[in-house]
Each structure stands twice: as structure tokens, then as C-alpha cells.
Amino acid sequence: MAQQTEKPREDTAEQTVCYVYGIVPADVETDPEARGVGDPPSPIEAVRHGELAALVSEIRADRPLGKPEDLAAHARILDATSAEAPVLPLRFGAVLTGSEAVERELLAEHHDEFHAALQELEGKAEYVLKGRYDEQAVLREIVTENEEAAQLREEIRDKPADATRNERIALGELINNAIAAKREADTQHALDALGELATTVNVREPTHEEDAVHVAFLAEVAAQQDLEQAVGELAGEWRDRVELRLLGPLAPYDFVVTQQPQQE
Amino acid sequence: MTTAVQPAGGGGGGGFDRPSSSSLADVIDTILDKGLVIDAYVRVSLVGIELLTIDARIVVASVDTYLRFAEAVNRLDISDNEQKGLPDLMQDMSQGGARSKTKGAIEAAGDKLRDFLGEDEQAQSAGRGRKGD
Incomplete structure (x- = not known):
């Protein structure tokens, strides 16, 4: 890739740059009311080239991003779009020098691969299923199923924490491992129950030690009700045991892959 | 076409959380x-x-987590196979005993943890190492 970003643009006085949210088909229209990241947030615009458009907004070059409102705006723009049209989401924080650079360096240079990816995503969006164990319920399961846990529990019962520190650590570690094993089994169960509604799945890392399931699905937006119903059945099966949340439609963050830059 | 509104969801009584926007x-x-x-x-x-x-x-299992699990298990009410446990516990609770006992345990765990962290990382990764016996 050639160096080509040095030319000063006419807007250097104001020092604004172009924040890029994602790439969509060229026929997507922006909502004039929608506002992006930055302070004050600017309107969302589309920079078009061929079959593609990039959703962008102007931001000041001298102000760092990363406030909760910025993160929320990035996600909101892309997620709202994903319900209507395929979108290739960019990771938070992508900026080019201006709309011309967006068109030339981003859209023109990668037109065919982006176009192909968008066609593949047509009609699909990401859904994220998150489940958290009810602590009492999962501990009760473990103590009931695991003799060693039950025995360690007896050893620490009504004894001062200081005097049973080693037993407590052993018990806690055992619980932690038992939850991890349950997470694996329950994640598999969720995949079995929901997998056929998804084109692709991505099992995410847990973000909490009592996470039961954390999976992203790429699924047809038209089949959203089927997915909701299947999650509802799973929730019924796991009643009082796992608290489930379903997010989406979201932009397919988990399913776009950045190719390694080619060294030429 | 870019709208700020999602199709009004509401999972439809499936007993799970269906937020209209991400936290x-x-x-x-x-x-x-x-x-x-x-x-x-x-x-x-x-x-x-x-x-x-x-x-x-990123979730990292730590001694802190283990001690918290242990305390949660200690307080666990297993009504099925411990008939005695429940009334005892209830009595404790009504006297406020359980609560202060728990608090003491948590504080003690915290003190221990601080000791732990204060030393060095090796002590922490040793995990079961016991201090000052």
C-alpha cells in the first residue's frame, strides 16, 4: 500500500477528520437526525463509491474519544443499521483524514471484497446471548453433585475464616472449576438448541466468573422471532438457574474478519 | 434507511431479558x-x-474469587438435605447473627488478601501458600 495521506486538505484550519462507523450498500440512506461520536456530535453522512457507502461523521482531530457516549453512539449507529441493511462494522476509533480519503483509500481500494462480504451478510444480523448463573442455584447444584465440595463445606461450616483459609481456597477453586465445566456444557446445550437458527456462531470469552453462556449468532433478521422463541424455551428450561439476555439485532462485529495487511 | 429505532421487540413472555439497547x-x-x-x-x-x-x-480466577465462592457456599441454604440447617440459619438471621458473622469473614478475607497482594506476585500465584502460620 502506497503512502498517500500527506496531502494537506482544505479543512486543516478546523482540523476535522472523518470518523468511520461501518460500510453498507450504496443505497442505504442516512437518517438526518442521527448523531455520531464526538462533542458536539455531528450528523451521520454517507460517503459513496460504486456499490458501497461508508457511514461517517466529522470529528475534531484534537479531542480524544472514548467517553461512554462515544461508545454508545458507535454501537447505536451500527446496530440500528443492522436491522435494516447489511453492515460491515469497524472497530471503535477508526478515523481517516477526510471524506476523500474514505472514498479513495477505504472504499475504492477494497470495493470488491467489501461488496462480496455485504452480499453474504444480506438479511443477516448478529444476536448475542448472555446467561448468568443464579449463584445460589449453581452452588447448590455443585455441592449436591460433588462430594468433595460437600465435604469441604462441612469443614468450613461455622468456623472462623482465618482458621479454615486453606479449606476455603480449595473449596473456592473447586467451585470455580465446576462452574467452568458447567459453562462449557451449558454453552454446548445452547448451541445445540439455537445453532440451527444461525448461519455462524462465535463462542465468546466469559466476562464474569458466573457466566453460563456468552455466544454471538449470525442469523436471519427475518427469523428473529424464531430465535426469540427458542431462547424463551431455553430460558424456561433453565428457569431459576440461569438468567438469560438476548441482544440484537446488532452489527455483525463477531463475524467480520480483518485480513492481514499484505506486505508488498 | 438508517433509523435509530429497532423493531419493537419484547421477547414475548419467554422469561428472559430482551433489552432494546445494549448496556x-x-x-x-x-x-x-x-x-x-x-x-x-x-x-x-x-x-x-x-x-x-x-x-x-477479562476474567481471572483469583484467591479473592475462591474465598468469595467459599463464603457463598458456607452461607448456602441447602434445604433438601439439611433439614437442620435451615431453621438454624433462620434463627441466626433473625438475630442478625449470620449477617455480622458473614461480615467478619469477608473483612478477614479482605485483610488476608491485602497481605497477600502486599507481598509479591509469586505468593499470589502460589495460591494455597499460607502466610504466617
């Missing part, structure tokens, strides 16, 4: 380490991002 934690899980990376394609730098805590969400 900040959900967003952080998603947009910071997933999605296309522009600078792999184009020579631009990312804007300065004021984010210091991305790694904080």
Missing part, C-alpha cells in the same frame, strides 16, 4: 476488540482513545 458493558464487550480494523487496510492512525480498562473485563 455500556455490552458495548464494551463488542466494539473495542471486534470489527474491521481500518489501519490494517489504510495508513491512518486511530484517534487517541481514552480507554484504560479494557483488560479489566
